[in-house]
Structures are given as structure tokens and as C-alpha cells.
Amino acid sequence: xxxxxxxxxxHDFADGRLAESVxxxxxxxxxxxxxxxxxxxxxxxxxxxxxxxxxxxxxxAYFDNFLSEFHQRLVAETAPRPSFWQQLCERLNIQxxxxxxxxxxxxxGAAFALALIWRGxxxxxxxxxxxxQDFAIPxxxxxxxxxxxxxxxxxxxxxxxxxxxxLAGTAFGAPRYVLDHIAATPASYEVASIHF
Amino acid sequence: xxxFQKLAGKLKRQPTSLAEARKxxxxxxxxxxxxxxxxxxxxxxxxxxxxxLVLRYKERLYATVYxxxxxxxxxxxxxxxxxxxxxxxxxxxxRESSFYTWIYRIAVNCTxxxxxxxxxxxxxxxxxVDSHIQADPDFVELMSHVTPRREVGxxxxxxxxxxxxxxxxxxxxxxxxxxxxxxxxHADIARVLNCSEGTVRSRxxxxxxxxxxxLADYL
Numbered sequence: 001x002x003x004x005x006x007x008x009x010x011h012d013f014a015d016g017r018l019a020e021s022v023x024x025x026x027x028x029x030x031x032x033x034x035x036x037x038x039x040x041x042x043x044x045x046x047x048x049x050x051x052x053x054x055x056x057x058x059x060x061a062y063f064d065n066f067l068s069e070f071h072q073r074l075v076a077e078t079a080p081r082p083s084f085w086q087q088l089c090e091r092l093n094i095q096x097x098x099x100x101x102x103x104x105x106x107x108x109g110a111a112f113a114l115a116l117i118w119r120g121x122x123x124x125x126x127x128x129x130x131x132x133q134d135f136a137i138p139x140x141x142x143x144x145x146x147x148x149x150x151x152x153x154x155x156x157x158x159x160x161x162x163x164x165x166x167l168a169g170t171a172f173g174a175p176r177y178v179l180d181h182i183a184a185t186p187a188s189y190e191v192a193s194i195h196f
Numbered sequence: 197x198x199x200f201q202k203l204a205g206k207l208k209r210q211p212t213s214l215a216e217a218r219k220x221x222x223x224x225x226x227x228x229x230x231x232x233x234x235x236x237x238x239x240x241x242x243x244x245x246x247x248x249l250v251l252r253y254k255e256r257l258y259a260t261v262y263x264x265x266x267x268x269x270x271x272x273x274x275x276x277x278x279x280x281x282x283x284x285x286x287x288x289x290x291r292e293s294s295f296y297t298w299i300y301r302i303a304v305n306c307t308x309x310x311x312x313x314x315x316x317x318x319x320x321x322x323x324x325v326d327s328h329i330q331a332d333p334d335f336v337e338l339m340s341h342v343t344p345r346r347e348v349g350x351x352x353x354x355x356x357x358x359x360x361x362x363x364x365x366x367x368x369x370x371x372x373x374x375x376x377x378x379x380x381x382h383a384d385i386a387r388v389l390n391c392s393e394g395t396v397r398s399r400x401x402x403x404x405x406x407x408x409x410x411l412a413d414y415l
Binding site for chain 2: 042
């Protein structure tokens with residue numbers, strides 16, 4: 001058995017908690033090793049020195065208020081926390097409305113509703129929306145445009161009708177495509193060689 | 197007497213007997229009740245029962261926390277923290293260990309966390325050494341040795357000891373305090389710290405080795 005193992009087992013050896021064979025080994029090592037004997041003696045003195053700690057005691061009246069202090073802290077720690085509105089009222093020095101118990105969720109809801117109203121107002125009053133209505137007509141379907149035309153179709157002249165590109169291909173026949181040039185030479189995909 | 201009158205009389209007596217039963221139940225001396233009973237009552241909503249647990253263990257917990265912090269204001273705050281934490285979590289206490297082991301674990305963990313966060317008061321605030329120390333055989337034996345400690349006063353010795361203890365790591369200090377000062381067994385310490393007995397022995401060995409170096413002049 002080496003010194004390190006012996007030192008670790010010294011307390012159990014002193015308390016008689018080691019197996020017989022292990023205790024015999026420790027005893028044999030202690031008889032041979034002066035270092036371990038010194039260590040054991042110093043350890044014993046350390047135990048005696050620690051006795052001082054055992055006798056450090058607070059005064060007799062130290063715990064008199066312990067229970068009441070504990071109750072105060074318990075009440076403080078388990079009391080419900082003030083809501084967002086209460087904190088805000090406290091910060092702004094306002095008397096909170098006692099019957100209205102507004103929580104943080106209520107505040108969020110109110111803020112969201114206000115935001116919706118504000119957004120709605122902005123959409124109604126925005127000048128860009130007015131312009132958008134003007135441009136809505138050209139994108140309307142032919143049926144919508146036809147409904148806005150005068151009912152007496154017989155009296156209508158072609159010149160009175162507005163010319164829309166969308167109607168050009170549908171109401172007045174299929175579009176015609178004219179080839180104005182046909183390449184005589186076939187297309188080549190070969191890369192032209194460059195000579196320097 | 198009609199049947200109705202009998203019934204009325206019975207109904208009239210019933211609440212009285214219930215009230216008496218409740219009163220009798222309440223009169224049970226809780227200071228004599230064991231921990232399991234008190235814990236069961238607290239878990240059932242009886243806050244008063246917890247007071248008896250506080251009264252029962254406050255001094256023992258205080259001693260452990262005080263030896264770990266070397267400051268009695270910190271110790272007082274931490275013990276109260278431990279009790280508050282225990283009260284809040286008592287419903288989750290499954291009685292797998294004793295209440296004492298459980299509250300002890302809470303207090304030691306609170307203290308270790310507090311020390312690791314460095315929120316402890318840096319100055320010592322030591323309790324007085326009681327007069328019984330003069331009759332302690334360990335102390336008598338200590339003072340009989342021929343070493344420089346004969347010349348040092350008790351207060352100086354106490355301060356040197358506390359300085360040395362504060363130089364240990366929190367885990368090592370906890371083990372030394374529980375074993376060498378409080379007298380807990382390795383198994384109990386292992387249960388409190390939720391580690392193996394081997395770890396406790398190892399920590400104790402290294403802590404003592406360090407203390408021997410720090411207090412070499414007094415050994």
C-alpha cells in the first residue's frame with residue numbers, strides 16, 4: 001500500500017470501518033512510513049483545531065425574531081406582483097381605478113385595437129387610394145365595361161367606343177401576324193474562328 | 197317526540213360534533229408531531245405546521261450555513277431563503293428522503309450557489325465562541341501541545357481558522373463543515389450533496405490536506 005492510499009484511509013482506519021485485511025495493510029505501512037505518521041498526527045491536531053468552530057454560536061436572542069422575519073419574507077415573496085397598469089400608475093403617480101383590474105394582456109389587446117383603428121383611418125384618408133380608383137377601370141373585365149356602355153347598342157357608333165387593347169383581339173377578329181423578313185441563310189451555331 | 201323532531205335534533209347535534217372533532221384535531225400538539233406528519237399537514241394546506249419545521253431545524257441549518265460563509269448575516273438570510281424555497285416546493289417533496297435531508301440539501305445548495313456567485317459579504321462577521329469550549333476535550337488537548345498556538349488567543353485562532361476555511365473551494369468547504377464540524381457521516385453527506393460516498397471521501401481528503409498546509413503554524 002502506498003502513502004496516498006494510506007492517507008486516504010486513515011480516517012476510516014481510526015473509526016474502525018476498514019476490512020481486517022485492509023486495516024492490517026494500513027497498520028503495516030504506518031509502522032514503516034514516518035511521513036504518514038506525521039500526516040496522521042497533523043490531521044488529528046486539525047480535528048482538534050476544528051473544535052473551535054463547533055463552539056461558535058450566535059447569542060441566545062439571535063433566533064427570537066427568526067419566525068416573524070420568515071413570515072414577513074414569505075408574505076413578500078408569495079404576494080402577487082403588481083400588474084403592468086399598476087406599475088405604470090405608480091410610475092406616473094396616478095391613482096389606479098380600483099375596480100378595473102387590467103393586466104398586461106388587456107393592455108396588449110387595447111394597443112392592438114388602437115393600432116387597427118389607426119391603420120384603418122390611414123387607409124381611408126390616404127391620397128394614393130384615390131388615384132388607385134381611377135386606374136381601376138382599364139383593368140376591369142369586358143363585361144363590366146359593357147354594363148357601363150349606353151343601352152341602345154343600335155345607336156352606338158364605333159368611334160364612340162373606347163379602344164381598349166384587350167378588346168382589339170376579341171371583339172374585332174383574331175390578331176394577325178405578318179412576317180416582314182425571312183432570313184435566307186440558316187442559322188449557324190459554330191463559333192467563328194478568329195485569325196490574327 | 198316525533199320523527200321530525202328526532203331528525204331536527206340529530207341535524208342540530210351534527211355540526212356541533214363536527215366542530216368539536218375539528219377543534220380536537222387542531223389541538224394536537226404539533227410541536228410533538230414527527231416530520232412526516234408535519235410535512236403531510238403542510239402539503240394539505242396547513243401553513244402553521246411549517247412553522248414547527250422551521251423552529252425545529254433553523255439552528256442546525258444556521259450552523260452549517262454559518263460555518264460555510266463565516267458571516268452570520270449571510271447565514272441568516274440564506275437559511276430563510278432555504279425555508280422559503282422549501283415551503284414553495286413542499287408539494288413536490290415526495291418523501292423519498294427525510295425532510296431534514298431535503299431541507300439540508302436546499303440550504304447547502306443555496307449557500308454554494310451564493311458563494312459561487314460571489315455575493316457573500318467579504319468581511320467576517322463571526323459568532324462568539326461559547327464558554328463550553330474550555331471543557332471540550334479536543335480543545336483541551338489542542339491547547340496542551342507545545343506549539344505557537346499557546347501564545348495566540350482564542351479569537352485570533354478562530355479568525356485564522358475561518359480564513360483558512362474560506363480559502364477552500366465551496367464544495368470542499370461544505371464537506372469539511374458537514375463532516376468535521378457538524379459530525380455528519382459520509383453517507384449522509386453523499387445524500388445531501390447528491391454524490392457518491394467516494395466523492396465525499398476524496399473531497400474530504402483534499403480539503404484536509406489543504407487545511408494542513410494553511411494552518412501549518414497551529415498544528
